[in-house]
Amino acid sequence: MSSSVSIMEGEHIRKISDWALLKRLFTYLGRHKRLFMGALSLYPLNALAVILPPFCIQKILDEVIPQKDTSMLKVWGGLYLTALVVEYFSGFFSQFAMSVLGQRGMRDLRSDLFRHVLHLPSSYHDRNTSGRTLTRLTNDVENLGDVFATGAVTVIGDIITLCSVVGMMLWLDVRLTLFSFLVVPPLILLAWIFQRFARQAFREIRVYLSRINAFLVEHITGMNVVQVFGQEKRSADEFTGLNNDYRQVTRKAILFDALLYALVEAIGIMAIAALIWYGAADLSQGLVGAGTFVAFMAYIRRFFVPVRDLSQKFAILQSAFSAAERCFELLDEAVTIKSKPEAESLEHFSEKIEVKNISFAYREVEGQPDWILKDLNLELKPGEKIALVGTTGSGKTTLLKLLNRFYDVQEGAIELDGRDIKDVDLQSLRKLFAVVLQDVYLFSGTVRQNLRFGDNIAHSSIERAAKAVQVDDLIARLPQGYDTPVQHLGTNFSAGERQLLAFARALSIDPEILLLDEATSSIDSETESRIQKALEVLLKGRSAIIVAHRLSTIKMVDRIFVLQAGQVVESGTHQELLEMNGVYRRLAKLQLGE
Ligand SMILES: Nc1ncnc2c1ncn2[C@@H]1O[C@H](COP(=O)(O)OP(=O)(O)O)[C@@H](O)[C@H]1O
Ligand SMILES: [Mg+2]
Incomplete structure (x- = not known):
């Protein structure tokens, strides 16, 4: 289906590496440095709050209870409670700051895109339907914004949390940790496979959405023609077709997403099962304390929650990357008709306009210019x-369009008071x-x-x-x-x-x-x-x-x-x-x- 998409829509997205995409995205966030830094600085605090509670439990079970030390119970209990409060508050504020940041970034991007579109030459608009450009400015930017709205951008926070959890587990018991993480390699493999398929699926979604928009823009604008020719049914059928195609590609993406979520969940449960099986033996032999064991279970859960979230955020990120590719591609569309840096402005027309031997073609056919105007002269x-x-x-209208540079001539020149209009x-x-x-x-x-x-x-x-x-x-x-x-x-x-x-x-x-x-x-x-x-x-x-x-x-x-x-x-x-x-x-x- 994907190959037919690119042929039918002529939509060829240049594949940009994820790093290059990320770097460009970050320039949009970088414009609001303080907010960004503020949100970022909350992550370590959040990670600390996440790893503290199991540690408190371990202390209570392994030290406080055996020693019947009630004063320490208050300390660890209080710490536990504080950690929970900090976790919720830092989570709330970092998410909030990131969402605000995201909305600002998207606003900037949308403005940049429109400003760019305003300067694009007619030849761009000849090649691209308004529906397609519209999709980039609306749905694609919106999709990119989802990264922030859904908190997918907090992957950095998740990674910090993950590292802290792993660090804590290693500190508690190296052997148990290594054993629990036997399941990590398949996880990485899974993510890698997922990434390859999901991105393609999300790319297709963007293409089909843009086709739907293009269809809608044209049909709503040309509704009279549709109705005059009694083509309501055919248009409806055509739209249903597009709509179905869209649903189909969406289903593929949803399937990938759900599969990954389920598999990560299953792997997490397997890790806990393995731990119980292996750890219980150690526990019965007194090799590990009950507190360590319980804390471990808690850490594994806390490990897999962000991993599972990451897998979901990963899907959102993949989708957002495919949207970002399209936004940046539009931004990279060359403004071929513009003033040269040393261009002088011309206040008056005082001598003559001379159209000198111009030849112009809108496009090439089999490598040869399809001349619309050929060796034309006029004064x-x-x-x-x-x-x-x-x-x-x-070619009458074409000539008018060349005079004020909607297009540039390929051969000859149009001169205004002896100066090439270029x-x-x-x-x-x-x-x-x-x-x-x-x-x-x-x-x-x-x-x-x-x-x-x-x-x-x-x-x-x-x-x-x-x-x-x-x-x-x-x-x-x-x-x-x-x-x-x-x-x-x-x-x-x-x-x-x-x-x-x-x-x-x-x-x-x-x-x-x-x-x-x-x-x-x-x-x-x-x-x-x-x-x-x-x-x-x-x-x-x-x-x-x-x-x-x-x-x-x-x-x-x-x-x-x-x-x-x-x-x-x-x-x-x-x-x-x-x-x-x-x-x-x-x-x-x-x-x-x-
Ligand atoms: N944007 C365009 N892209 C490709 N071909 C075009 C475009 N605009 C006009 N043409 C072609 O250029 C030729 C001249 O068009 P035009 O200048 O509008 O003619 P006129 O105004 O004399 O009727 C036509 O054959 C038309 O098909
Ligand atoms: Mg005309």
């Missing part, structure tokens, strides 16, 4: 407006542009929040922008005006209205260059004329590159570039191109109805 001077036209899939500070580059894409994305929140998406924008400039593109009367008609909530994906607005809102959003940041991908969806003639007027306002005194689908837009621009299969095949004004009697004329006939 734009300040104040100029140009249109891109061409059949669907000719050498310009990314923030400043993107500030020069306002991008209005075909499908306008609105966030949940109010209309106002959606309009003021740029930095430091005063409310007055938002209203001015809304007025300029004549969307203000539309907003005024909304039940709560600017404070009207936007529904999920902006469904309470029509496509035309969303486009107008996007214009207002673009205008409010007052960009020097507008990149516009005109919506192709049919819009009624009234909205169409509104959009046209809004566009005129938006374009005034600005440079623009517009992927145009409307004749009215095309007539506004200075030049038109006709794209075909990723190359500019014709360029000129509308009239010039019509006279050429070539690709444009054909397109104009089909698309624009000329």
